[in-house]
Amino acid sequence: MSETMNDVTFNKIAIVGAGAIGGWMGVHLARAGSQVSVLARGDTLQTLRQQGLQLHHGGEVHTVPVTASNDAAALGVQDLVVISVKAPALVAVAQQVGPLIGPHTVVLTAMNGVPWWFLQGFGGPMAGHSLRSVDPAGAIARALPAAHIIGCVVHASCSVDAPGVIRHHFGDGLIVGEPSGQVTPRVQALHALLQQAGFKATLSPQIQKDIWYKLWGNMTINPISAFTGATTDRILDDDLVRGFVSDMMLEAKAIGAAIGIPIDQQPEDRHAVTRKLGAFRTSMLQDVQSGKPVELDALVSAVRELGQLTGVATPFIDALLGLSRLHARGLGLYPAQ
Structure with a gap:
């Protein structure tokens, strides 16, 4: 029997990069009932452990408890890993997140610019080509195989007031899609999850576009x-x-x-x-x-x-x-x- 979106669950979610966008997404997902963990370090780690993750928007303040650690192994395998770090940090981050990723884990990349997987299953004559400018030695592709990836384009403006304290300014759009362009059960389930969490989520037939x-x-x-x-x-x-x-x-x-x-x-x-x-x-x-x-x-x-x-x-x-x-x-x- 073939898998349907009802067979895919995203109960355990890890946020990697609880800055402006990652923190904003984490609060919404936690408020929607997901078990949210955060891979963090330094002041952000201490704040998350002591006070939780906080979001300010339109005069409202929402604080959610999260499990925070600087050790991915302590968080364990997740159903969904949201990577929302600045591109220069990705090579180092990719080497740290392995323990979060199991055979069926989805990795959602909510980042700016051209991702390392951009030409996987797309690009005509360029399809399958690796982009040296964003993954010079192929380390990211080895650590985060394309089979786990779902792409995400964020249309929102958020900022960090302080470690673990996020302010949402405007926009709540998330566009998600498989690099291959296929409408799979997992991307359908993810789209539904994001809608339930309060995002204006759109399912794209070609996320590269x-x-x-x-x-x-x-x-x-x-x-x-x-x-x-x-x-x-x-x-x-x-x-x-x-x-x-x-x-x-x-x-x-x-x-x-x-x-x-x-x-x-x-x-x-x-x-x-x-x-x-x-x-x-x-x-x-x-x-x-x-x-x-x-x-x-x-x-x-x-x-x-x-x-x-x-x-x-x-x-x-x-x-x-x-x-x-x-x-x-x-x-x-x-x-x-």
Whole structure:
């Protein structure tokens, strides 16, 4: 008898990276009745053990008890592992989470940018290719096999007030999908779980397309904000900078078309969406201001690599990457050459 979504349960859930997005998801999942554990360290670990995980939203405060540890083996095998860390931390994190993953564990990647599994079961002639820019030695793919992965695109804005204390600003959208594009019982069950937990969850027939469309906007605005200190409204108000952004988006649009992700919109259409955010500080700008490593490889280097693989020239994206990494290296937030 074939498996159905009713045969798949997600009772035990581990959050790896209880920052803004991971913490937000963890609170909602715990309030919906799941047994939530958190792999954490330092001040966050101590806070979670003593006070639980806390979420502030619209004047309401929700605090949930969680099992927290810095040792994955102490948490044991989970039904669902939500990985929501910054891309530069993923190589190290991937080596730590093995004890959480059993034969049937689903690993949900709720992260920015192009993931290491992007071309698994997708990409036409590029299908199956490994992206060296995000997984140089293949360590992530070995630790987190593609068979366990379900992709997730987050459309929400959250921040960390203090370790273990999350503030939700706006948005509650989660798009999930199998890398292969198949509608499996496990992705159906996960979609149902997220809806029950209060998220506006959407089941995608091709999650790579949703990843690419989100990336189409933030691969340019994020790095520019990081090395200029400008909010999104100021970036788009400058005609020359907006033109530079549009040129990069056209390059990315051509790459997308080459791997099976056509985008019907023009850059100005996306700019109109970004303008609705007002004077928004991007996540990469916040990282720079907090002295944290920046996600340049997942947002920009991977797009450049896909351009090289597909034969699409990327002079404007190359310029952005060069400027961004020069700035980040000067601050010690990106690896030296």
